[in-house]
Amino acid sequence: MAVSRKDEARLFTKDELELVDRSHHPALSELDDKTLADTRKLVRERRQRALDISKRQRREMRGKAKAQGAKPAADNLGSKEKAAALASALKRLNAEHARRTAASAREETRSGMKKALEMKRAAPKTTRPGSRTASKGMQKNTSSKREQIADPREAGRVSQQIKKAQAKRDG
16 A cells, blocks of 8 residues: 555654655665665665554554563554555565666667677677588488388388288197
8 A cells, every 4th residue: 555755754764764764765866886886775674663562562552472562552553554654665675676677788788799790790700611512513412310120111011911820830
């Protein structure tokens, strides 16, 4: 579910809001690769922390864990919303990272293809060797198959006749 910037401002502290603001469009495209990687790491850690707090609060509500604060948690809605907003920020950061990775891979492929084309153009032209049709016209290729001495049907007929004769003798 999309979270508006107004809701993000309500959910996050100042530091967290600065991190999440980096994941939105104009600031996201201006980040360099190292800052993008650092931001992804920090947002991932904050999201995991929010999920852990939400799980702990849910256990407190059910009575499975002792209360961490002065009183047990009444609900974990705020922590769940915070985790969801951080997850969407992380999704945007990961998409930008994937986009940049794909763009650099395309550029590497393009430069490799250009280099291969230049090498091909710079290579000396090869001349074709003389072939079997060079001067005397078409020549017959010798067959690699062995010659058949007898009809294959004849071999089958003879072997069947031998089987029958053997069966008659044995039987």
